[in-house]
Amino acid sequence: MTDIWVYLAQTPLLWLTATLLVYYLADLGYQRVRQWTLANPVLLSVVLLVIFLTVTGTPYQRYFDGAQFVHFLLGPTTVALALPLWRYASRLRRMLLPLSAALLVGSLTSVLSVVAIGRLTGVSEVTLRSLAPKSVTTPIAMGISEQIGGLPSLTAVLVIVTGIIGAVIAQDLFDRLRLNDQAARGLAIGVASHGIGTARALQMHAEAGAFAGLAMGLNGALTALLTPILAQILGL
Amino acid sequence: MLRGMTVLLICQLIGEVTARALNLPMPGPVLGMLLLFSVLLWRGAPEWLDQVAQGLLRFLPLFFVPAGVGIMNHVQLMRAEWPAIAITLLVSTVITMIVTAGVLLLFLRLTDARKASTHATNHD
Numbered sequence: 001m002t003d004i005w006v007y008l009a010q011t012p013l014l015w016l017t018a019t020l021l022v023y024y025l026a027d028l029g030y031q032r033v034r035q036w037t038l039a040n041p042v043l044l045s046v047v048l049l050v051i052f053l054t055v056t057g058t059p060y061q062r063y064f065d066g067a068q069f070v071h072f073l074l075g076p077t078t079v080a081l082a083l084p085l086w087r088y089a090s091r092l093r094r095m096l097l098p099l100s101a102a103l104l105v106g107s108l109t110s111v112l113s114v115v116a117i118g119r120l121t122g123v124s125e126v127t128l129r130s131l132a133p134k135s136v137t138t139p140i141a142m143g144i145s146e147q148i149g150g151l152p153s154l155t156a157v158l159v160i161v162t163g164i165i166g167a168v169i170a171q172d173l174f175d176r177l178r179l180n181d182q183a184a185r186g187l188a189i190g191v192a193s194h195g196i197g198t199a200r201a202l203q204m205h206a207e208a209g210a211f212a213g214l215a216m217g218l219n220g221a222l223t224a225l226l227t228p229i230l231a232q233i234l235g236l
Numbered sequence: 237m238l239r240g241m242t243v244l245l246i247c248q249l250i251g252e253v254t255a256r257a258l259n260l261p262m263p264g265p266v267l268g269m270l271l272l273f274s275v276l277l278w279r280g281a282p283e284w285l286d287q288v289a290q291g292l293l294r295f296l297p298l299f300f301v302p303a304g305v306g307i308m309n310h311v312q313l314m315r316a317e318w319p320a321i322a323i324t325l326l327v328s329t330v331i332t333m334i335v336t337a338g339v340l341l342l343f344l345r346l347t348d349a350r351k352a353s354t355h356a357t358n359h360d
Contacts, residue, residue, distance in 0.1 A: 023298045042297045046304040053308060060309050067302035073292065074299040076244040078265035079251070080289035082272035086281055098343030106336030114328040121320040134325065135332060138303065139263040157310045158325065160303060165329050167297075173330060179337055181344075188337040192329050199296040209293070215336075217266040224261030 009058060015066025022048050040168045042196060078195065081213030084202070088210045091183065099187070103215065106191035107222040110135040111230050129236050130154040132227055134162040137194045140220040148231040159194065166193020167200035182207035190215025240288025247272045 008014040026044035033039050053063055064071070085092070092099070111132050118128045130150035133141040138159050145155035170189050179185060182205045189197040190212035198216050202209030230236075251271060252264030260267065314321060 019301055020298070023301055042300055042304060045298075045301045046307065049301065049305045050308045053305070060306055063305060064302055067305070070299055071302040073295075074303075075248045075265040075268075076241065077292040077296050077299055078263075079244045079247045079268040079272055080292045082247075082269045082276060083281055083286055083289040084293070085269075085273050086276040089277060095340075095344065097347060098340050101343045102336050102340035105339045106332060109335040110328065110332040113331045114324060117327050118320070118324045121324050123317055123320045123324060127317055127321065131321070131324065134328075137263060137266065140261060140266075143261065154310060154313060156303075157307050157314070158321070160300070160307060161322075162325050162329060163300070164304070165325055166333070169326075169330065170333065173333060174337075177334070177337075179341075181337075181341060184337040184340045187340055188333040191336045192332040196297070196300050199300065202293055202296060213269065217262075217269055220266060221260075221262050 009056070009062065012066035012069060015063050016069060018049065018052065019045075019067045019070050022052075037168050037172055040164065040200075042199070043164050043168065046164075074195070078213075081198070081210075081217075084206055084210035085214050088183075088207055091207075092214070095183065099214075102184075102187055103191065103218055103222060106188070106215075107135075107219050107226060108230075110192060110219075111223065111227055112234075115230075115234050115236065125236070126151060127154065129231070131158055132231065132236065133223055134158045135192050135194060136220040136223045137216060140224055144224055144227045147228055148236055160196070163193045163196025166197040170197065170200060171204065183211045186211030186213075187215045191219045194220070237284075237288055240285045243285055244268075244272070244288065244292075247275075 023041060023045045026039075026041040026048065029044065030036075030039045030041045049063070052058075053060065114131050114134055115128060118131055123131065126149070129148050130145050130152075132148060132150065133144035133155060136144070136159070138156050141155050141159045142152040145152045166189060170185070170193075174180075174185050174188075179188075185204065186201045186208035189201045189208070194216045198209065198212040201212035247268035248265050249268075251266070251268030254260065255262055255264050255267050
């Protein structure tokens, strides 16, 4: 029995199957509780897999070696966000000025608010530097973090947590604010919580998803340009 | 299916090469998305590409799971600061969402008002 386990634990087959199965069950559960926000399938899957790996004493690297085939699909799927975006191109063109203003202010707000609140709650300086780019997609965030003296690997985790928080709270927040404009919903999710938020926006509405994808891409570039300057001004 | 997937991968590849060659602060796939978007503006989207894109986008949340599980490597590091970090991320995310949506709606209203007033003067 242990021989079989030792063999399987080293093959992609086991970890690929585990990832798909756990996500399938998490999504099923999410539908069963009528999309109750805290039952977010990404959150559930991550929690279940972390418990499973911890119990079986499997190091993350061994799991990732197998699950990387799923991870790889993030790339082409990000490119595929061009299609929903294209569908709303005419609306996009009419909104060029408002979109640019919202992106710029949103990007600044994300960095400034996280540093200000982090100082209030007493987060350490190195964690603060790792937190600054938390709203942008992982590869960009890690680069920014390194540039301003944060810990890139910590940033990667904080980015994922931010994405999950955004995906979990977005619907309730928008409903409570009676924010019904799908473009505004999507843009807000994409700026605040990058790809994980965009995945949630796509489930909410096609137009929200299109604007979230755009916001994720442009906010990433904008934050990369702005954060080193902000870090200097804020004395990070 | 094959054709659509190949197009997506080619765009990602071009994005990846461009980002590295020009040292741009953007990941290859994001550049690939902007590249494909400009091609679509020019040529339109064929059915076979749309099908593959829809198929992939349905499962976008799943593709974040392997990276998300990486949290288990940092549990120790974050243990001491965890509550402060959680509050900070939650509040900042809420503020960022509200401000972003608010600025967009405000500017939409302003530009609409401007359009409405130019319409009015045209009529006069």
